[in-house]
Amino acid sequence: MxxxxxxxxxxxxxxxxxxxxxxxxxxxxxxxxxxxxxxxxxxxxxxxxxxxxxxxxxxxxxxxxxFLENNDIDKIGLGLLDLIKNEKPNSISQLAKLANNEVNTTLKKAKLLEKEGLISFKSGSKNRKIPIMNYDNIHISI
Incomplete structure (x- = not known):
């Protein structure tokens, strides 16, 4: 855990x-x-x-x-958190591009992060979902 x-x-x-x-x-x-x-x-x-x-x-x-099960969040998820916090992408597409991932893969991972309460989405122009990190620090204990 x-x-x-x-x-x-x-x-x-x-x-x-x-x-x-x-x-x-x-x-x-x-x-x-x-x-x-x-x-x-x-x-x-x-x-x-x-x-x-x-x-x-x-x-x-x-x-x-x-508290998360070990398989709930992986290296890609942690990388997305870092990108959302530091690069502040204005869409899932931009986040996928920054992460060098497919949009569908990035969207699935981002929705998992949202479900776990790590990020939220804000509505942008043209029905864009803007990933938002509402926390200054994240401490992970394994």
Whole structure:
């Protein structure tokens, strides 16, 4: 099994937005925490929300960890991640060209990376799918 930690730097303002997406309001989070005061995730989210109300421009590292089976991601997938992060291709076709791969092969690999949460796609002109890496660092433990 491969342990992948995805890390991105975000501001307190962005963190609060993500809390709003999850909990709607700080009052809802407080209510949830009252109902389950042993839930450490709720406690940490509530503490962070309260802190970043007054520190909206402060940067924080936001991370998440995913676990993959050894065969889920291969050398080609890792190469695509590197190209997406550093070359910022504006389409799957351009990504395939950068990787010296066929478009269909690249698309399949990119969809797997999306499914695993490593990248996302943004809509571009002419129905293009633009691969986006939303993380600053990826740590892989085997």
């Amino acid at each position: 491969i342990n992948i930690t995805l890390i991105r730097k975000i501001t307190g303002r962005e963190l609060i937005r993500s809390f709003e997406d999850t909990y709607i309001s700080i009052e809802n989070l407080e209510k949830l925490f009252k109902e389950d005061n042993e839930n450490m995730n709720l406690q940490m989210d509530l503490d962070d929300w309260k802190y970043f109300i007054d520190h909206k421009d402060e940067e924080v590292e936001d991370g998440r960890t995913i």
